[in-house]
Amino acid sequence: MEVIIQPTAEKAAELVARLIAKRLLEKPTLVLGLATGRTMEQVYGYLAGMHQRERLDFSLCRTFNLDEYVGLAPEDSHSYRYYMNQHLFSRVNIDRRNTHLPNGAARDLAAECRHYEEMIHDCGGIDVQLLGIGADGHIGFNEPLSALRSRTREKALTPATIRQNAALFRGGAKAVPRRALTMGIGTILDASHILTLVTGAEKAAILAKAVEGPITSMVTASALQLHPDCKVIVDEAAAKRLRGRAYYRWIFQNEPEWQEFLQR
Ligand code: GLP
Numbered sequence: 001m002e003v004i005i006q007p008t009a010e011k012a013a014e015l016v017a018r019l020i021a022k023r024l025l026e027k028p029t030l031v032l033g034l035a036t037g038r039t040m041e042q043v044y045g046y047l048a049g050m051h052q053r054e055r056l057d058f059s060l061c062r063t064f065n066l067d068e069y070v071g072l073a074p075e076d077s078h079s080y081r082y083y084m085n086q087h088l089f090s091r092v093n094i095d096r097r098n099t100h101l102p103n104g105a106a107r108d109l110a111a112e113c114r115h116y117e118e119m120i121h122d123c124g125g126i127d128v129q130l131l132g133i134g135a136d137g138h139i140g141f142n143e144p145l146s147a148l149r150s151r152t153r154e155k156a157l158t159p160a161t162i163r164q165n166a167a168l169f170r171g172g173a174k175a176v177p178r179r180a181l182t183m184g185i186g187t188i189l190d191a192s193h194i195l196t197l198v199t200g201a202e203k204a205a206i207l208a209k210a211v212e213g214p215i216t217s218m219v220t221a222s223a224l225q226l227h228p229d230c231k232v233i234v235d236e237a238a239a240k241r242l243r244g245r246a247y248y249r250w251i252f253q254n255e256p257e258w259q260e261f262l263q264r
Helices: 009-026 038-054 080-087 109-122 159-166 185-189 201-212 220-226 245-254 256-262
Strands: 002-006 031-034 062-065 067-069 128-131 153-156 179-182 193-198 230-235
Touching (some): 002 009, 002 245, 009 193, 038 080, 062 080, 062 109, 067 080, 109 179, 185 220, 193 220, 201 220, 220 230
Parallel strands (some): 128 193
Antiparallel strands (some): 067 179, 153 179
């Protein structure tokens, strides 16, 4: 795992977008794992900007989102499909047929989850997985006590997650679905590269647990410590509780991989 500290949330999101763009330039048929949430909105804004200004090409790219609420149709404005259409897919030249989210309105949810895993497998696996972290330390909707080897399945949401996501629902917490389909932690860890973006002071304590605490299913983001190529990009506010801050900064300043990102 590598932790990269950026001065602001904007700079952190921009760096994540540039890392994705770099991979997409190297491999136009990239299989990209995508995430939702407020943190990601800026990343998608930067990617859309790069498409417009620099002709960043998404035409051959395939995407798989982490999760979707159970019971929401794709056209529901609170669904993650709607979010993705609005924040990214409608703003770049991606072929919608190459964009995938679990269908939370499927009649047979277990079959839908199996099918989702098969589709990822048939695409050759995920090259780059984008992640955020929930207030309770979840990745995707892998709530506390999710098995560290879990695959795509239906999960009940915790009250903390329902509260956290209530702000995005007209009607507040009462309107938030109680269940979701989510890639498992095993599914996420199978991705070749992982980019995790965490910003804001309210995430500082959970970020410290995820990055520097023990690996535990109580904080499912801590499972990322097992991944051989996981970058965690954060802003100063989120980094406040990290004990190894000075070392992380030193690595970013000195590792050859980061030189091209320092020069701008
Ligand atoms: C939801 C998503 C997570 C995301 C989290 C963070 O719970 N299922 O994938 O990481 O929101 O949201 P925000 O960026 O709004 O803090």
